[in-house]
Amino acid sequence: MENSSSSQNKKVELSLDKEIELLSKSKNKKPKLVNLAKVEKTLAQNSKQFIYTKKLFKNFKDDTDLHSFVQKLFKLKELKHFSKIHLLVHEKGERESLNFEYTKSTINSTKFSVEIFTNLFNSIKKSKDRSFGEISLKGTPFDIMGTFLAHEFSFRFHSVILIIGRDDFLPQQKEDKFFLKFLAPILKNYIEPLVENTKEAEQIKMFKKVLESSVYNFKFYKGKTCIFSNINEFKNKPVKINIDPDSYFLIDKDNSSLLDQADIFHQERVTLLGDLFNTLKHELSNPLFGLQLSSELLLLEDLDDDQHEFVKEINLSIKRSQDIIENFKDLYDDNLEFKDLNVIEILNEVFTLTKSKSRNLKRLIHIESKELDESQITINSNSTWLAQIFFNLIVNAAEACQELSSPELKIVFTLENNSLFINFTDNGPGISEELVRDIFTPFYTTKDKGTGLGLAICKNLAKKLGGQLNCLQTSKGASFDLILPYGYSDN
Amino acid sequence: MDILIIEDEILIQQSLKKLLEKFKVDVDVTSNGKDAIELIKNKEYDRIVCDLMLKDITGFDIIEESKSKYDLKEISNKFVIITAYSSEQVLEKALGYNCILLNKPFKNIANAIKTMIDGKLHE
Numbered sequence A: 001m002e003n004s005s006s007s008q009n010k011k012v013e014l015s016l017d018k019e020i021e022l023l024s025k026s027k028n029k030k031p032k033l034v035n036l037a038k039v040e041k042t043l044a045q046n047s048k049q050f051i052y053t054k055k056l057f058k059n060f061k062d063d064t065d066l067h068s069f070v071q072k073l074f075k076l077k078e079l080k081h082f083s084k085i086h087l088l089v090h091e092k093g094e095r096e097s098l099n100f101e102y103t104k105s106t107i108n109s110t111k112f113s114v115e116i117f118t119n120l121f122n123s124i125k126k127s128k129d130r131s132f133g134e135i136s137l138k139g140t141p142f143d144i145m146g147t148f149l150a151h152e153f154s155f156r157f158h159s160v161i162l163i164i165g166r167d168d169f170l171p172q173q174k175e176d177k178f179f180l181k182f183l184a185p186i187l188k189n190y191i192e193p194l195v196e197n198t199k200e201a202e203q204i205k206m207f208k209k210v211l212e213s214s215v216y217n218f219k220f221y222k223g224k225t226c227i228f229s230n231i232n233e234f235k236n237k238p239v240k241i242n243i244d245p246d247s248y249f250l251i252d253k254d255n256s257s258l259l260d261q262a263d264i265f266h267q268e269r270v271t272l273l274g275d276l277f278n279t280l281k282h283e284l285s286n287p288l289f290g291l292q293l294s295s296e297l298l299l300l301e302d303l304d305d306d307q308h309e310f311v312k313e314i315n316l317s318i319k320r321s322q323d324i325i326e327n328f329k330d331l332y333d334d335n336l337e338f339k340d341l342n343v344i345e346i347l348n349e350v351f352t353l354t355k356s357k358s359r360n361l362k363r364l365i366h367i368e369s370k371e372l373d374e375s376q377i378t379i380n381s382n383s384t385w386l387a388q389i390f391f392n393l394i395v396n397a398a399e400a401c402q403e404l405s406s407p408e409l410k411i412v413f414t415l416e417n418n419s420l421f422i423n424f425t426d427n428g429p430g431i432s433e434e435l436v437r438d439i440f441t442p443f444y445t446t447k448d449k450g451t452g453l454g455l456a457i458c459k460n461l462a463k464k465l466g467g468q469l470n471c472l473q474t475s476k477g478a479s480f481d482l483i484l485p486y487g488y489s490d491n
Numbered sequence B: 001m002d003i004l005i006i007e008d009e010i011l012i013q014q015s016l017k018k019l020l021e022k023f024k025v026d027v028d029v030t031s032n033g034k035d036a037i038e039l040i041k042n043k044e045y046d047r048i049v050c051d052l053m054l055k056d057i058t059g060f061d062i063i064e065e066s067k068s069k070y071d072l073k074e075i076s077n078k079f080v081i082i083t084a085y086s087s088e089q090v091l092e093k094a095l096g097y098n099c100i101l102l103n104k105p106f107k108n109i110a111n112a113i114k115t116m117i118d119g120k121l122h123e
Helices: A008-025 A036-060 A066-075 A116-127 A172-213 A258-300 A305-331 A343-353 A385-398 A431-437 A454-464 B010-021 B033-042 B058-068 B072-078 B086-096 B109-118
Strands: A084-091 A096-102 A106-113 A146-155 A156-165 A225-228 A239-242 A249-254 A341-342 A362-367 A379-380 A408-416 A419-426 A466-470 A479-487 B001-004 B027-029 B048-051 B080-083 B101-104
Touching: A008 A385, A036 A362, A066 A084, A066 A096, A066 A172, A084 A116, A084 A172, A106 A116, A116 A146, A146 A172, A156 A172, A239 A479, A258 A305, A258 A343, A258 B010, A305 B033, A341 A343, A341 A385, A343 A362, A343 A379, A343 A385, A379 A385, A379 A479, A385 A408, A385 A454, A454 A466, A454 A479, B001 B010, B001 B033, B010 B027, B010 B109, B027 B033, B033 B058, B048 B058, B058 B072, B058 B080, B072 B080, B086 B101, B101 B109
Parallel strands: A362 A408, B001 B027, B001 B048, B048 B080, B080 B101
Antiparallel strands: A084 A096, A084 A156, A096 A106, A146 A156, A225 A239, A239 A249, A341 A379, A408 A419, A419 A479, A466 A479
């Protein structure tokens, strides 16, 4: 904070300085003033400034873009004679700094070295009234004519220098210097988030450039959304790319919630799997039928017992394959219908589908409540979503337990307050306390090849089914509670 | 009794042929539509078992070609359509010819064979 002031108006400026400080901090400390007339004068100024500050806040309130924010500064009546504003931005730890150069109608951005930035920053900080002549910019790449006003800001991640110039050689007026001092603490609140946003926007622009000039041939589909995740530059926040139907592609910082992205992923995956499945079904059902017919035919032939048994096994395998195809059709039905379905049946179908992973996993299905039938638990739900949740929980359990000699998954059905509780507990290594907190976070994964979307999607699907999916804190093994509304429609 | 089987999945074609032959039926087979049309024009069949999706043309094209030889009533009696893809449109079109339509895979193979022989639907 500046303590000294120009010798001429020392007393007045000192007290006003304190008023400004007071105003910006909005604390009710009484300034140390002796002259009553001055107190009155200051208070009058104070209230005027207070109103003006409020006006300024209102003016800047809704700005999310740094550049339009700076353009607004030109519109302030106190700054109307100024023609140029520089905003020098240095991200701490970077070798290069950014220079945003604004006139009333243009924006230009260039880069320059951190040494120049640091020297300028320090000399502004040390200066008495933050008013400079052209000479101070010698050796810097900035093109400002005449004298200028400057203020430095130090933020958490960035250092910023604000330079306001008139492009003439007249010395800056006392009023101008005073105004900037008054304005600086107010601006400080706005510049920090805007600079951070801008930095991110610049990085996305760079990222887009890299993609465009990439030697890799990215195949983007117009009107679709691509999501890039795990990019260090964005602190692992996913970047959503919208492919504009008219231009090549556009990149935007994703503002939607992460769960929405999980939804998009899920929707696209279901559609894709649905298409894939239909093709497979068409391509497989005919040859399978041929096999079925010919094995039936063989059974009519004069075979000895061994041969007969053998062909019968072939026949059963074919029938099982046909059943799997039929079940798949129900699982990847992309309709959003709720209908009465048997939870046990769906669970068994999913076990069939996950057989390659869950083969060694011992299934312990237990019905806790007497009201429930162990072969038929009917609820009104969506089979695709329910199967997707079962699928993830079973595969996760199977993967977690794969090192064990006797892996098992206990599934317990309980009826409580008209809700069906399905608890999945495995005997694997379990989930640590910190992990339990993050386990449903999209893109969070502990697997080498995981997307981190599985459980996030499941939690959302459980919600869509009118229920919930919770991860329980246990001493050993992972434990999940899937809670679904119990009951079925009358028809 | 003579039956023509038009089916391009060889295992289905040959199995049906052998199954029908067990019922003392004479069976001709073909995998493509062009040959089927020639056979229909040059020989008298009691039944024509026809797959809808062939590599060159569809079963409906074969039925249309047969109109030069048979009237609508004969067509509805002679043709048995077998298909794996029974969409609404396919069903409607088959009904238009008043033909019997069997979905692949057959729910009951014995009943399907009976249908091919007597031209009546057995549930």
